[in-house]
Amino acid sequence: MTFEDIFEPIEVISYFKEGKLRPLRFRWNGRVYKIKQLNGHWISHQGYSKEHHYSIISDSSDYFELLFNSADFDWQVARVCLGG
Amino acid sequence: MTKISYTFMHKTIFHIDADAFFASVEQGFNPRLRGKPVIVGGKENQRGVVHTASYEARALGIRTGMPLFKAKALCPQAIFLKGSYDHYRAVSEVFQEVYLKYTPQVEFTSLDDAYLDLSGAAHLYPSLQWIAAAIKEDVYRRTGVTLSVGISNTKATARIASGLNKPAGVVCVPAGQEKEFLAPLSVDLLPGIGRSAKERLLDLRIFTVGQFARLPKMVAEQLFGKNGIKIWMYANGIDPRPVKRRIIPRQISRETSFEEDTSDMKIVKGTLQYLTERIAKKLRQQNLLCRTVGVKIGYSDFKRHAQTRSMEYPSNDSGELFTVVEKIFTELHLRRIRIRHTGISVSQIEPQNYQRSLFNEAMSRESLNSAVDDIRSRFGFMALMPADTLELKRKYRMDAGGYILHNPALTR
Known part of the structure; x- marks a missing residue:
């Protein structure tokens, strides 16, 4: 099992509820992944802007770390777990 | 009257240490890593050393400080991760949030390691063990990380106690019995006794904390200088250091x-x-x-x-x-x-x-x-x-x- 740093922009469908943001599905490399399980969420700070990290398992049973930047509202695939 | 002065004399200090912190965070946030040997410090083909190994990797002989190439040779099936300071800091902030629910007197000595002074708050809860269990449960639920807790009258004894029953253990040393509790333990568990200090003590046939505690204070000073007096005090269950909310790093x-x-x-x-x-x-x-x-x-x-x-x-x-x-x-x-x-x-x-x-x-x-x-x-x-x-x-x-x-x- 290996982890790759990707940091590529993606399109995400998400919803905001009770002050929290939750990703639902995303498109990466032309393929749509549905988020089956949200393992955890943490926030890092870059100046005044916040980066929200989401550790998720997709419907294809792949592990991804998604990144939402609160300054420019961009989503990225930060890391992906390959193999194993 | 006796009881009141007893209450004021004795402190209630928790030392809380996260088990294999970085590896536990990675396993907590990624279910696919659970139960597998995880090594945090760098990729297997990089220069560098093992920063933290999960308990599964430790069982295969991986130790902190081991070069990554050696760890790879010893445990080729291990999962090597670079780790992320931002992630660990965010998890540490969750720890802090949980600890502050119980007492404002929290001293963080590192991201995963803290002292809590519950002397003034312990009476609000059913028991010390109850507080330890509640903190552990809350942190585990929110981060997937397990904690080991040592409870004692002093910081040094609480720190030693937290390391005795890892992972996820709670060790409570009854107030006033610190010296008896420490006496049979190996002398290198004392803070300040590293590998070379241990060898010097072994040459003198001093194997346990109790044997070191029985030395005259002067001998401890001759052996290890000013630090020797501190270590001798710890061995005797004495440690006047308070839990400070802000510490000045050395x-x-x-x-x-x-x-x-x-x-x-x-x-x-x-x-x-x-x-x-x-x-x-x-x-x-x-x-x-x-x-x-x-x-x-x-x-x-x-x-x-x-x-x-x-x-x-x-x-x-x-x-x-x-x-x-x-x-x-x-x-x-x-x-x-x-x-x-x-x-x-x-x-x-x-x-x-x-x-x-x-x-x-x-x-x-x-x-x-x-x-x-x-x-x-x-x-x-x-x-x-x-x-x-x-x-x-x-x-x-x-x-x-x-x-x-x-x-x-x-x-x-």
Whole structure:
């Protein structure tokens, strides 16, 4: 099992509820992944802007770390777990 | 009357330590890593050492500090991760949130390690074990990380107790029985007894804490200097240190290994300046000053040289600190061999609670630093950088938080 740093922009469908943001599905490399399980969420700070990290398992049973930047509202695939 | 004075005399101190912290965070946030040997410190083909190994990896012989290539040879099936300081800090903030529910007296000694003084709050809860269980449960639910807890009357005994029943254990030492509790334990469990100190004690046929505690205090002092008295007190269950909400670090250091050994002085000096900037920012953030600066150089033949120098007056100005760093580096770098590793440290740290100078030059430097810090707090650390450090762009990727160094430190 290996982890790759990707940091590529993606399109995400998400919803905001009770002050929290939750990703639902995303498109990466032309393929749509549905988020089956949200393992955890943490926030890092870059100046005044916040980066929200989401550790998720997709419907294809792949592990991804998604990144939402609160300054420019961009989503990225930060890391992906390959193999194993 | 007796009971009241007893209550006031005895403190209730928790030492809480996360088990295999970095590896536990990775396993907690990624179910596919659970039950597998996980090694945090770098990729298997990188230079560097194991920072943390999960309990599954430890069972296969992996230890903290082991070179990554050796860990790979010993445990080829292990999963190697670089780790992320930001992630670990975010988890540590959750710990803090949980601890502060029980007492305001919390002292963090590192991201995963804290003392809690519950002397004034323990009576609000059913029992000390109940508090420990509640804290452990809350942290596990929110982060997937398990904690080990030691409870005692003193910080030193609580720290030793937390290490005795890992992972996820709780060890409570009844008040007044610290000395008896410590007596049968191995002497190297005492804070301050490292490998060489242990060997000296073994030569004297001192194997247990109890045997060390029975030595006259003077002998402990002769063996280990001033530190010997402290260790002797710990062995006797005495430790007057209070739990402090803010601690002044004895040293702050930043170091990095180059991806390839280098003789490019622009890169080496740029790196030194970048590391100095980061230390100065940390000092100013915590309202601290330092008086002594140190530089470390590691060569490609693995020989290392280090030197420190004290300044006339304490400072947290990156320009002043880097002037000293440059002087030390010029004196220290005498070998014509490529450099593998470099680092900066500052010590003799003190709080900045007085006006440093009445003169304009120092005051304008302070204003400049304050403006730089303000801009960085809004736009990120890389928003303003000394021009020489831009040389590093050739070598490293960067984000708003700084250059992404080879094997960045995971604790800062």
